[in-house]
Amino acid sequence: MPDYIAEAARFRARTPVKRMTVDGLVWPFIDRGSGPDALLLCPGTLGHADVFRNLIDHFAPRLRVISVTYPMVGDVGRIAEGAVGLLDRLGVAQANMLGSSL
Numbered sequence: 001m002p003d004y005i006a007e008a009a010r011f012r013a014r015t016p017v018k019r020m021t022v023d024g025l026v027w028p029f030i031d032r033g034s035g036p037d038a039l040l041l042c043p044g045t046l047g048h049a050d051v052f053r054n055l056i057d058h059f060a061p062r063l064r065v066i067s068v069t070y071p072m073v074g075d076v077g078r079i080a081e082g083a084v085g086l087l088d089r090l091g092v093a094q095a096n097m098l099g100s101s102l
Helices: 004-014 049-059 076-089
Strands: 018-022 025-032 038-042 064-068 096-099
Touching (some): 004 049, 038 049, 038 076, 049 064
Parallel strands (some): 038 096
Antiparallel strands (some): 025 064
């Protein structure tokens, strides 16, 4: 049986969470991989960027994967604008998106 807690701890140890302030809100995020294609991973409202650790490990060898943790704000429009602003600041002009909620 898999040990999900140990697996998550190993992922966190090798994958740093970065932080960037966009429009006054701090966005924790993971940024792995490279290339012209990008994938933005958006968890549920209470999820963290590392909830997608298996997808990040799977896709990062082939494309740039950015997984976010939302700032503590209750305005979905502001979250959407912030995500676009984060991508802009990271130099990502276009990204595919996968979300588990919202």
